[in-house]
Amino acid sequence: EIVMTQSPATLSVSPGERATLSCRASQSVSSNLAWYQQKPGQAPRLLIYGASTRATGIPARFSGSGSGTEFTLTISSLQSEDFAVYYCQQYNNWPPNTFGQGTKLDIK
């Protein structure tokens, strides 16, 4: 089973600043990596797939990069609605499709 490790667990950033979230796979997942956003009391929402392709309707301030074992989600200028928990998920070697433990993005 591939283990996905996200860092940091919590990230405190001020609105308007840039946020950088990391996700590491225990073995290569090629570019088969997705990012999801989850707000309290809501279902996860797909942000990024294929490591770097934004899903439909996702603002351009969200970008993904990386391949193999190291991935990054960058939010270029944080808006109030971006404060949430973010999960990465690999879908290269499955089952299981493993998720990271999440990064909580807090308002600083």
Added chain:
Amino acid sequence: EVQLVESGGDLIQPGGSLRLSCAASGFTFSSYSMNWVRQAPGKGLEWLSYISSGSSTIYYADSVKGRFTISRDSARNSLYLQMNSLRAEDTAVYYCARDSYGDYYHDYWGQGTLVTVSS
């Protein structure tokens, strides 16, 4: 508009059984593979089960293998999860999630249904 609506969550005693449903609309349900994913209170996401569009391929996480059964009914545009031998650690919000066509990331999610296993 794609919609996934889960139902069937409840308070159930340990050892009991429950059947969750996910009603799909706004897309050709029979063409898409589907999944169940759960989230224990205050915890992260855990993938549980996958079923291909034609039900020919089914997978389970080790944590539920032998206790949970995924199925689908394309005539009713519905996905199901039969859960038996429930344990306290199965307490979670259960989401159904659609796979993107031809791929294996989850492009649409339902709002979830809460299952509480407690005596």
